[in-house]
Amino acid sequence: MSLTHSAQATASRTANSKWLEKLARIGFIGYGIVHLLFAWLALQIAFGGSSTEGDQAGAMRTLADQPMGRFVLVATAVGLLAMAIWQALEAAVGHQAERGKERVMERVASAGRAVVYLYFAWTAWKVFSDAGSNSANQQEALTGELMTSTGGRWLVGLAGLGLAAIGVGLVVYGVIKRFEKHLKTNEMDARTRKLTRRLGVAGYAAKGSVYAIAGLLIIVAAVNYDPEKARGLDAALRTLRDQPYGPYLLALMALGFAAFGLYCFLQSRYRKV
Numbered sequence: 228m229s230l231t232h233s234a235q236a237t238a239s240r241t242a243n244s245k246w247l248e249k250l251a252r253i254g255f256i257g258y259g260i261v262h263l264l265f266a267w268l269a270l271q272i273a274f275g276g277s278s279t280e281g282d283q284a285g286a287m288r289t290l291a292d293q294p295m296g297r298f299v300l301v302a303t304a305v306g307l308l309a310m311a312i313w314q315a316l317e318a319a320v321g322h323q324a325e326r327g328k329e330r331v332m333e334r335v336a337s338a339g340r341a342v343v344y345l346y347f348a349w350t351a352w353k354v355f356s357d358a359g360s361n362s363a364n365q366q367e368a369l370t371g372e373l374m375t376s377t378g379g380r381w382l383v384g385l386a387g388l389g390l391a392a393i394g395v396g397l398v399v400y401g402v403i404k405r406f407e408k409h410l411k412t413n414e415m416d417a418r419t420r421k422l423t424r425r426l427g428v429a430g431y432a433a434k435g436s437v438y439a440i441a442g443l444l445i446i447v448a449a450v451n452y453d454p455e456k457a458r459g460l461d462a463a464l465r466t467l468r469d470q471p472y473g474p475y476l477l478a479l480m481a482l483g484f485a486a487f488g489l490y491c492f493l494q495s496r497y498r499k500v
Contacts, residue, residue: 251313252495254306254344259491261286261303261347262430262484269481272464273474285461287354297355304351307344313500314341384449391442394435401431411497423497426490433483437463 264286290296290303317337322330400406406427412420441463468477 247309247313248500250306250309251500252306252498253302254308254310255491255495255498257299257303257306257351258310258347259488259495260290260299262488262491264289266481266483266485266488269464269477269484273468273477273481284350284354287351291354300351300355304348304355307348307351311341311344311348314338314344317341380449384446387442387445387447387449389442390445391439394437394439394442397431397435397438399435401428401435404428406431409499410494411499414497419493423490423493426486426493429483430487430490433480434487436483437467437480440467 268285268289287300287303291300293299314337318334318341321337322333325333404424404427407424410423412423415423444462444466464477464480467473467480470476
């Protein structure tokens with residue numbers, strides 16, 4: 228057996244680990260909790276003028292401040308790390324049922340998810356250890372530094388373009404219900420299948436819209452040399468709030484994020500892992 232085949236076999240055995248599957252399903256529950264808390268922060272920003280940063284890090288800090296919150300945060304971090312490993316293995320040797328370009332696209336998507344889950348696991352650990360400062364301020368500072376370097380504004384603009392493209396992709400992903408191919412829909416009854424579909428569509432549409440707004444703000448920051456606008460999701464939520472009927476639009480987005488949180492709970496049961 229060649230070294231490549233040996234590595235693939237080892238990766239496949241790891242991907243089929245029952246412990247990895249259980250931890251990944253725990254990760255979906257934690258991921259859902261984070262999105263529900265993020266939805267609550269968005270509602271506070273919409274109507275209460277919350278000073279807490281409106282992103283996943285802010286949601287995790289809110290979680291850590293609750294009774295047993297730090298324990299749940301650690302469990303969430305472990306689960307998210309398992310999800311990152313699972314998706315990395317999917318990117319390496321997974322999606323065997325697909326062929327050609329379809330398999331390539333699925334593996335690229337899995338690689339992207341692995342990076343996202345790993346980032347959230349790292350963020351959860353930073354919040355738990357109190358090592359992280361305000362993430363929106365960090366992003367603003369990093370953007371400011373990049374803009375002072377040669378070609379930095381182009382890099383910032385390209386990053387914003389990429390984030391906006393991901394946002395649009397998430398909206399399309401939800402609207403065409405592509406997420407259903409990754410679910411065990413045959414194990415659902417008609418009522419659960421209908422609920423899962425509605426939560427998935429609403430959740431992906433809301434996430435994609437906010438990500439697209441955040442990406443556009445980063446592009447504007449690069450064009451106008453204004454790092455204050457490059458504060459990620461927090462800036463996107465506050466910019467949306469400040470528009471005509473903004474609080475109501477933001478409340479609608481918050482409901483969408485809450486729907487995604489509930490969808491994650493269903494994924495913990497029905498996701499193909």
